[in-house]
Amino acid sequence: MNNRIISTAFVLAAMLALAGGLRADEEALKTLSEGGITVSYPAHMEVQAKRILAISKDSIQPSVDIHRQTIALLSNADSMSKDIANLLGADEKTAKIKDRLLAYKVKSEALVQCFSNFRLVKTGDAIGAGGVDAGVLHVRYDKAKNEFNMVIDQNNTDPDTLKRSYFPVFVNADGTIRAESKLVEMAIDFLGSSKAMIIAPVHDTVGYTMVQELYVFYPLSRWFNEGVSGWVTRFVVTKTNPKLAQLANDLLAVNEQSKQVRDKINLIAWPQKAFQNLNAPFFDPVIEAAQSQYSVELISNLLGKDGPRLLPKIMSGVNYNSNADIETICTAIKKATEKDFKPIILTYVPNDIRSGMQSGEAAKLIKQAEAQVQEKKWGDAANKLRRALQMTPEDVNTRLNLAWIEREVNERLDSEVQVFIAARLLKPGSSSFHMLAESVEGNYVLGRLAILLGDIGSAKKFIEPVLALKPDHQDAKRAMEDIRKLQDASKPVQ
Numbered sequence: 001m002n003n004r005i006i007s008t009a010f011v012l013a014a015m016l017a018l019a020g021g022l023r024a025d026e027e028a029l030k031t032l033s034e035g036g037i038t039v040s041y042p043a044h045m046e047v048q049a050k051r052i053l054a055i056s057k058d059s060i061q062p063s064v065d066i067h068r069q070t071i072a073l074l075s076n077a078d079s080m081s082k083d084i085a086n087l088l089g090a091d092e093k094t095a096k097i098k099d100r101l102l103a104y105k106v107k108s109e110a111l112v113q114c115f116s117n118f119r120l121v122k123t124g125d126a127i128g129a130g131g132v133d134a135g136v137l138h139v140r141y142d143k144a145k146n147e148f149n150m151v152i153d154q155n156n157t158d159p160d161t162l163k164r165s166y167f168p169v170f171v172n173a174d175g176t177i178r179a180e181s182k183l184v185e186m187a188i189d190f191l192g193s194s195k196a197m198i199i200a201p202v203h204d205t206v207g208y209t210m211v212q213e214l215y216v217f218y219p220l221s222r223w224f225n226e227g228v229s230g231w232v233t234r235f236v237v238t239k240t241n242p243k244l245a246q247l248a249n250d251l252l253a254v255n256e257q258s259k260q261v262r263d264k265i266n267l268i269a270w271p272q273k274a275f276q277n278l279n280a281p282f283f284d285p286v287i288e289a290a291q292s293q294y295s296v297e298l299i300s301n302l303l304g305k306d307g308p309r310l311l312p313k314i315m316s317g318v319n320y321n322s323n324a325d326i327e328t329i330c331t332a333i334k335k336a337t338e339k340d341f342k343p344i345i346l347t348y349v350p351n352d353i354r355s356g357m358q359s360g361e362a363a364k365l366i367k368q369a370e371a372q373v374q375e376k377k378w379g380d381a382a383n384k385l386r387r388a389l390q391m392t393p394e395d396v397n398t399r400l401n402l403a404w405i406e407r408e409v410n411e412r413l414d415s416e417v418q419v420f421i422a423a424r425l426l427k428p429g430s431s432s433f434h435m436l437a438e439s440v441e442g443n444y445v446l447g448r449l450a451i452l453l454g455d456i457g458s459a460k461k462f463i464e465p466v467l468a469l470k471p472d473h474q475d476a477k478r479a480m481e482d483i484r485k486l487q488d489a490s491k492p493v494q
Contacts (some may be wrong), residue, residue: 007415029427031117036068037061040166042122048171052118052183059184061087063191064115067108069198069244074105078238083239084206086230087308089315091214097205098243104201110136111191114152117166123178124168126170129299135165150158152190165309199244203233214315215322219275219424220393223345225269226292227299228315234296254297258290265294268326269393275421277414279422282386295350302333302341310336325394353390362388369405370436376407381436396422400445407441413474419445423452440466444476456490459483 029040032049035054041049058122074080082096085091114137116150123240125130131148132139135484138151148170167187177183207229210216216225216277230252263282268292277283303310318324324332324347346354356362369384384401389395403418435442460483466476 006168023304025153025478036064037063037116037118039118039120039169045120045171045175048169048175049070051177052120052169052236055180055183056115056118057262060187060191062113063188063193064112065114065193066193066197066200067191070108071105073241073244074101074108074201075199077101077105080202080236082277082368084202084209084232085238087311088206088209088214088228088316089312089319090209090214093209096213097209100208100454101201104205107152107154109154110154110162111158113162113165114167115187115191119166120171120421121168123170123172126168132168132414134168135163136159136196137167139168139480150186150190167307171386195232195247199233199237199251202237203229206232206236216315217272217322218325218328219271219421220328221269221324221326222270222323223291223295223298223348224318227274227295228311230292231299231303231311234300235307250295252296254290254293256287258293261287261290262294263326263350265348266350266390267291267295267298269349269353269390269423275417275424277408277417280411280414298345299346302337302344304340304484324333345382350390356387357391362391362395363400364426366401366436369401373405373436378405381405381409382409395423396424396425399425399432400449401436401442404435404439404442404445407445415445415487419448419452423449426453440473444473444479446477447476451479451486454486456483456486459486 008035028043030043030044030046030049032039032041032053035057037053037060039049039053039056043161050284058421063105077098081094081101082091084097085094087306102229119134121132126139126148127141129141132143136153136157138153140149142149169183172178179186183424210225225445234245234248234252237248248341313336314329314332317335318329321328330341330345333339349357365388369381369388372378372381372384382402385398385405388398389402392398399418399422403415403422406415406418407472433446435446443462444466447459447466450456450459450462459479463476463479463483466473467480470476
């Protein structure tokens with residue numbers, strides 16, 4: 001019995017000694033601090049610590065400060081969420097709006113904690129342990145690639161975990177800093193560097209709420225989504241922190257670059273981002289940004305100083321209506337303001353497109369495209385149909401023909417996007433289409449449309465002939481697999 005007691009006492013003493021040793025190691029870490037940045041290091045690494053502090057102050061601290069400003073702004077998440085919900089005519093969404101804002105705040109808190117606190121770690125020790133436990137920052141060593149992978153765990157940001165979080169800087173046995181040349185790049189990859197990030201959580205939350213919570217997401221009502229999101233963001237940010245008013249205005253208001261493309265703005269034909277092909281050769285990011293800013297201008301001019309009263313009334317006429325098209329939105333606006341908004345939005349359409357709408361130019365362009373199709377002048381025909389859709393963007397038949405012709409010129413991604421838009425625009429009972437000519441690719445396009453609509457019979461009718469003529473048609477093979485999945489899903493559960 002005595003031997004057992006002695007043995008147990010020895011083990012406890014050893015454990016206490018080990019724990020004491022660990023605490024001693026932690027206490028042995030020295031620190032350097034300046035401007036809100038702290039570097040912890042073993043005594044023999046002071047030179048490296050000073051180097052990291054200098055790098056951090058010059059290149060990383062500005063990005064950290066951006067997140068500090070984000071945290072300060074979102075510290076008012078309770079009042080901000082109420083304001084956003086009220087302006088969107090959706091008080092029932094207040095709690096969800098607040099949760100989303102706080103999620104952004106927590107993310108910024110985690111980033112600030114990690115990149116305000118650097119710790120020098122021996123590379124060999126980190127490799128031997130397979131990584132480093134740095135609180136919210138998970139660091140794992142990949143032996144095959146001889147590199148450390150870092151991921152911030154946003155699902156584990158309790159105060160204790162956050163408090164012990166830091167960014168590890170690995171020091172090699174020869175005293176050099178591992179990947180020193182990439183340190184700033186790695187930090188900025190996590191942090192970002194644009195001041196737009198300060199108000200981005202508000203803008204994203206408003207946009208998310210409109211689309212995901214209130215279902216305001218018609219393919220061609222992006223002008224409304226962007227305009228309302230921008231107006232609400234500017235209003236809420238300015239009210240919460242007037243010092244950020246200029247930043248919000250600089251980001252959301254029309255600027256000099258946008259003014260240069262004013263004559264190319266066509267808000268009625270501007271698709272939602274989910275319905276866009278950002279890799280298309282005709283996609284222009286300058287026009288894209290300008291259309292967003294002009295959408296904010298359009299809604300701002302509509303609401304004027306009476307926005308807090310008018311906007312909830314307008315939103316009540318479109319909320320929970322995923323088919324809220326231009327007519328629905330204009331009806332809601334007229335009910336709230338007594339203004340006929342349709343002529344106003346048409347001032348954000350190019351003059352030549354407006355003239356074409358009045359003269360019926362779209363129909364002429366379609367006929368010209370049909371003639372060019374017969375001559376296999378695919379590129380010319382596609383351009384004619386694209387212009388026609390600037391005038392009649394809801395013309396599903398023209399969009400499907402464009403989708404087919406784009407496949408002939410190897411614009412397959414944009415073709416799929418056009419079919420996606422067509423399926424979403426299609427009104428109940430509108431299922432008769434006139435293709436400009438018989439073609440294998442036209443059959444494929446109609447088959448893809450049928451799949452998106454869940455019409456298995458029509459989908460097989462169009463896709464099977466494609467595979468009969470072209471057994472190696474890869475897209476048709478994938479389409480047939482989609483058809484099988486739809487068939488399996490429709491089978492009754494045994």
